[in-house]
Amino acid sequence: MNLRRLIGREILHRKLSFGLAVATIATSVAGLVAVVALLGAHDLRTSKMLTRMNEETSAMEAKFTKEMKAYEDDVRKTMKGLGFNIFIFPEGQELSEVYAEGFASKTMPESYAATLAESNIVTVNHLLPSLTRKLKWPERERTVILIGIRGEVPIAHRDPKKPLIDPVRKGRIVLGHELHRSLDLKEGNATVFMGREFIVDKCHPERGTKDDITVWMHLGECQELLGEEGRINAIKALECNCATIDRLGEIRREIAGILPGTKVIETESKALARAEARNKAKKHSQSSIASKKAEAIKLQADRTQLRFEDKEKYTALLTVVILGAMAWVSFLSFANSRDRQAEIGILRAMGISTGSILGALMGRAFLVGLFGAGLTLLFAFLLSETLKATLHEFDLRSLRGDIPLVLLSVPVLSCAASWLPALQAANRDPATILRNE
Amino acid sequence: MSDFTLRATNVHKTFAGPKGTSVAAVNDMSLEIASGEFVALGGPSGCGKSTILLIAGGLLRPDQGEVEIMGTRPYEIDAARRASIRAKHIGFVFQQFHLVPYLDALDNVLAPTLARALPGAEDKAKALLEKFGLTDRRHHVPSSLSVGEQQRVALARALLLEPQLLLADEPTGNLDPENADSILDHLAGFAKEGGTVLMVTHDKRAAGRASRSIRMEKGSIAESVS
Numbered sequence: 001m002n003l004r005r006l007i008g009r010e011i012l013h014r015k016l017s018f019g020l021a022v023a024t025i026a027t028s029v030a031g032l033v034a035v036v037a038l039l040g041a042h043d044l045r046t047s048k049m050l051t052r053m054n055e056e057t058s059a060m061e062a063k064f065t066k067e068m069k070a071y072e073d074d075v076r077k078t079m080k081g082l083g084f085n086i087f088i089f090p091e092g093q094e095l096s097e098v099y100a101e102g103f104a105s106k107t108m109p110e111s112y113a114a115t116l117a118e119s120n121i122v123t124v125n126h127l128l129p130s131l132t133r134k135l136k137w138p139e140r141e142r143t144v145i146l147i148g149i150r151g152e153v154p155i156a157h158r159d160p161k162k163p164l165i166d167p168v169r170k171g172r173i174v175l176g177h178e179l180h181r182s183l184d185l186k187e188g189n190a191t192v193f194m195g196r197e198f199i200v201d202k203c204h205p206e207r208g209t210k211d212d213i214t215v216w217m218h219l220g221e222c223q224e225l226l227g228e229e230g231r232i233n234a235i236k237a238l239e240c241n242c243a244t245i246d247r248l249g250e251i252r253r254e255i256a257g258i259l260p261g262t263k264v265i266e267t268e269s270k271a272l273a274r275a276e277a278r279n280k281a282k283k284h285s286q287s288s289i290a291s292k293k294a295e296a297i298k299l300q301a302d303r304t305q306l307r308f309e310d311k312e313k314y315t316a317l318l319t320v321v322i323l324g325a326m327a328w329v330s331f332l333s334f335a336n337s338r339d340r341q342a343e344i345g346i347l348r349a350m351g352i353s354t355g356s357i358l359g360a361l362m363g364r365a366f367l368v369g370l371f372g373a374g375l376t377l378l379f380a381f382l383l384s385e386t387l388k389a390t391l392h393e394f395d396l397r398s399l400r401g402d403i404p405l406v407l408l409s410v411p412v413l414s415c416a417a418s419w420l421p422a423l424q425a426a427n428r429d430p431a432t433i434l435r436n437e
Numbered sequence: 438m439s440d441f442t443l444r445a446t447n448v449h450k451t452f453a454g455p456k457g458t459s460v461a462a463v464n465d466m467s468l469e470i471a472s473g474e475f476v477a478l479g480g481p482s483g484c485g486k487s488t489i490l491l492i493a494g495g496l497l498r499p500d501q502g503e504v505e506i507m508g509t510r511p512y513e514i515d516a517a518r519r520a521s522i523r524a525k526h527i528g529f530v531f532q533q534f535h536l537v538p539y540l541d542a543l544d545n546v547l548a549p550t551l552a553r554a555l556p557g558a559e560d561k562a563k564a565l566l567e568k569f570g571l572t573d574r575r576h577h578v579p580s581s582l583s584v585g586e587q588q589r590v591a592l593a594r595a596l597l598l599e600p601q602l603l604l605a606d607e608p609t610g611n612l613d614p615e616n617a618d619s620i621l622d623h624l625a626g627f628a629k630e631g632g633t634v635l636m637v638t639h640d641k642r643a644a645g646r647a648s649r650s651i652r653m654e655k656g657s658i659a660e661s662v663s
Contacts, residue, residue: 001547001558006540013539013578346535349496350594351524351552353517431497434531435487 003356007363014336018368021332021414025372028325029410033380035314036399041391042310046303048392053299057292064285086124086251088112088235091261098265102145102210103132107231110219112259116235117153119258123251124237127153131222131232137215139192140183145214148222148232170218172201178212180204193217194225326417333365333418337425344425345433354426361422362415369414373406441505442602442633443470443493448502450488450656462488463499464656470635472601475628477647478637485656486637487606493635494527494604495519507601524552528595530620532607534587536579536594542566542586543575546593553598565593569623585616592623603627605636609643621646 011018089098090108098104113129131148151167168174173193175185180203185191189200193215206212223229237251252264337344344357384396450463462485470476478486491497492504495511504512507526511519536545546562555561566575569589579587588608595603605624609617621643628634628648636647644650652660 001544001550003551005544006537006548006551009539009544342533342535343537346529346531347537347548347551348520349494349523349529350549351520351522351527352549353520353552356551431491434491434496434535 003359003363006360007367010340010360011364011367014339017332017336017339018364021329021368022372022375024325024328024332025369025410025414026376028321029373029376029406030380031318031321032406033376033396033399035318036402037380037387037391037394037396038314039307039311040398041394042307044394045392046299046306050296050299050303053292053296057289057296060292061289064289068282068285085236085238085267086248087265087267088116088237088255088259089263089265090233091263093233093263095263095265101134103134104233107131107228107233108262110223110230110232112262113153113232113235116237116255116258117155121155121254121258123254125155126236126238127155128236128238129153129219129232130234130236131219131226131228132234133226138194142179142183143213144179145210146222146226147214147216148219148226149216150219168201168216168218170221171198172217173198174202174204174216175200176204176210176212176214177206179215196221196225322413326413329365329368329414329417330421333361334421334424336364337361337421340425341428341433344428345430348430349434357426358422361425362418365415365418365422366411368418369411370407372414373410377403377406440471441469442472442474442507443468443635444503444505445469445489445493445499446503446505448489448492448499448504450485450492450497450499461656463492465502466653466657467502468493468651468658470602470633472633473628473631475625475634475646475648476636477644477650478635478653479639479641479644479650480653480659482639484653486653488656489653490604490606490635490637493602494529495523520552524549524598526601528598528600528603530588530591530595530603530605530608532610534579534584534591534611536587536590538579541576541578542571542582542590545579545590546597548594549598555598558597562593562597565596566590569593569619583616584611585613585619588612588616588620589623592620596627601633603632603634605634607637607639609638609640617643 087098089095089104090106093104093106110129113127116124117127129150133146135144135146136142137144149167173191175183180186180200183191185200185203187200187203190197191200192198198217204211217225219232223231248264248266251266255262255264347357348354380396380399388395445466445468448463448466448468449461451459451461454460462483464485466485466489468489478489480486488497492499493506495504495506498512503510506522509522511522514522537548540548543559543562543566546565547558549555550558563572563575566572569592571586571589571593574582574586577586579590582590588611592608595605603624608620608624612620617640624634624636625646634647636643638644648663650662651658652662
């Protein structure tokens with residue numbers, strides 16, 4: 001005979017009492033598992049929400065960046081046509097003539113563009129020298145505007161910028177809409193202009209401006225055709241950097257310092273409105289992203305707060321459950337000790353020590369805790385797959401690392417709850433018991 | 438070593454009565470029981486028979502007087518050593534048997550080994566059950582045993598650790614004459630083999646089986662007949 005056998009036989013004999021105690025412990029452990037699972041599910045759910053929100057924000061940011069880039073490009077190109085740009089005309093050029101004809105009759109050295117580019121100019125970004133003339137396309141009997149362009153002159157002291165205008169290659173021409181439409185010319189067609197053969201490089205869509213009757217070609221070829229080698233009649237400067245209200249005055253002052261006598265005019269300022277619209281769009285997008293980010297931060301904070309509150313609630317509830325369970329286990333232990341009073345009396349009379357009696361009672365309490373915790377964990381793991389959907393994919397099996405702790409601490413708590421009744425029973429005077437029995 | 442298995446000298450024990458009164462259960466009683474004696478302790482209810490039995494068993498400290506069991510004064514040592522003396526020297530048999538309800542007959546007999554290990558305990562327990570005619574009942578729990586069988590199991594349990602002193606409180610009180618005779622035969626046999634028996638009984642016929650019969654009245658020995 002030993003204590004293990006005594007405990008085992010007693011448990012088998014008083015199945016209901018043992019079962020009730022095990023059920024009590026199992027309920028409280030189930031409460032514990034539920035709390036951990038709910039908190040885990042909460043974490044998982046909010047974490048997914050946060051990830052999704054961060055992804056959305058990143059995607060929005062990427063989309064915005066891309067759109068803004070495209071928009072900026074678009075605006076820059078539009079500005080070239082609309083005007084937040086300036087033209088530099090040769091010295092002595094009557095501006096009234098320019099306004100009337102659309103180009104200057106006087107010319108200036110092409111090297112002016114290089115001079116400007118090699119200076120420390122800060123108010124302009126892109127320099128486009130050009131030579132423009134209105135003339136008759138002799139082979140086609142059409143009045144056209146011929147523009148010779150050579151692409152941008154890089155500004156020496158700046159990082160190279162993306163060109164706003166593609167230059168026309170030698171031997172190629174670009175035609176405005178009216179010209180290619182009426183002359184039935186298409187990209188790749190060959191045509192003769194002023195006795196020289198060119199390949200149509202590009203056909204522009206309709207713009208409703210003088211561009212529709214314009215022929216663009218390489219500046220050098222244009223100069224040759226017009227007998228104006230090394231001469232230009234305008235330098236277009238794009239994307240001026242002036243932040244002041246008197247931007248034109250500022251630009252004029254700077255250019256006058258580099259190319260004395262030249263005349264500077266600003267083309268139409270519709271681009272400003274466009275630029276403002278761009279800025280507003282940018283601000284709006286940035287504000288949307290900031291709002292999304294703020295939402296994510298708020299969610300994160302709410303999540304932390306909610307988790308804290310949930311944890312507090314659950315902890316309070318769990319405390320009540322555990323205390324209730326301990327009280328009930330204590331009561332059951334007390335009832336068990338009372339039932340076993342005569343047995344304890346005779347065992348004590350036989351010389352069995354208080355420690356052994358206490359060991360038998362506490363051993364039973366330990367098993368109550370062990371079975372209660374074990375059964376709950378077993379059921380939790382068996383049902384983990386079924387409960388996954390309810391728990392936002394939280395897998396109860398992820399708690400397996402805590403099994404040893406639960407299987408140790410719960411029996412210890414069960415023993416703690418049974419300690420006083422057991423101690424009282426083990427120390428009861430056997431003579432009193434036997435006399436009363 | 439004392440010649441007496443049990444010696445009680447001028448023992449006095451009082452219990453609290455109703456309304457602050459006290460009742461003297463044992464009053465200046467002296468008793469000596471030698472090895473091999475079978476002593477019956479009789480007397481009217483409340484005369485202190487069971488009280489002296491508990492005092493003799495090291496279970497109830499007297500208010501006054503001295504008790505000596507096998508040369509040891511149990512009330513002058515601590516509870517753990519007193520428990521050890523009980524396990525080593527004393528066997529108990531009660532009217533209510535006090536078997537452990539969830540242990541079968543064999544395990545009940547083996548229960549004292551929880552207090553003191555005994556080599557070959559199981560074989561000895563089986564032998565005792567055989568001696569008491571309970572071989573085929575050894576795996577029965579008390580509730581499926583007759584009262585006579587239960588008392589024989591209780592007696593076997595009391596004898597397992599080979600005590601010198603057997604204390605029996607009304608061991609035949611719940612038994613029919615046939616079973617009572619069987620128990621008395623075993624008690625007498627135990628004394629005959631050198632053991633000491635102190636038996637509390639109301640039953641004159643049971644008392645007649647003892648080698649000495651003591652009648653108590655009001656907590657004292659009124660008559661002692663050998």
